[in-house]
């Protein structure tokens with residue numbers, strides 16, 4: 001299955017039917033999030049992508065309380081507060097494409113998450129919504145889901161990703177990826193489980209002046225979101241102090257994460273880049 005690339009974002013489909021909460025967790029473990037659809041053009045692009053992919057699926061998952069039609073999970077929910085729809089990042093919906101027949105209707109009082117419909121509903125006759133529109137359905141329904149990555153993303157395998165001459169965000173995800181930002185102010189995101197054998201990304205053209213390495217605090221648990229502190233960055237082969245967290249071995253061009261500085265836990269290599277760069281804590285940002 002090919003990814004969809006649209007306006008600097010990447011979309012993929014998880015072909016494993018899950019309830020909404022599991023789908024949300026799965027998307028986040030992949031380094032993305034359940035799709036956040038912010039315009040009619042994005043909705044159209046995502047819908048056309050899903051519709052095209054769905055032609056080859058053997059199994060189609062339906063929401064019985066969604067008129068028995070086929071849906072995929074998207075990131076909108078009002079679990080926190082009935083009627084107050086939000087994306088999984090907590091922002092409210094500025095664009096929505098609810099079914100024209102009165103959705104979201106919180107049918108039976110327990111529809112708190114949204115699906116993107118692949119057909120009209122009620123199935124076979126319509127009247128409440130059409131393909132491409134959204135319906136609130138029960139969160140325990142098992143559906144495939146649409147995952148979005150906020151940048152140019154790869155796959156769980158080893159990828160070669162190339163940015164443009166403009167500013168790009170690159171996410172290699174799992175696998176030993178090769179990332180090339182090109183010109184512009186590029187950001188390289190590390191947001192999947194570290195593994196010194198199977199998840200070390202090579203950044204071929206990191207430029208200290210323009211580029212940034214973004215570290216997800218769900219993976220780099222010993223870091224706090226925001227700027228990396230001066231004390232947390234160290235140049236050398238290993239941590240010297242207990243507060244060293246990100247280690248740049250400038251002789252090898254290797255980047256390591258050390259969860260406890262000079263404590264007993266081992267450092268884990270997560271990236272390689274050129275040797276002898278004038279790296280500082282300012283080259284990192286914790287997300």
Ligand SMILES: [Ca+2]
Pocket residue numbers: 065066103104105106107111135136137
């Ligand atoms: Ca509904």
Ligand SMILES: [Ca+2]
Pocket residue numbers: 172173174175176177199200201
């Ligand atoms: Ca990777």
Ligand SMILES: [Ca+2]
Pocket residue numbers: 154155156157158159172173174175176177
């Ligand atoms: Ca990859």
Ligand SMILES: [Ca+2]
Pocket residue numbers: 163164165166167168181182183184185186
């Ligand atoms: Ca670029």
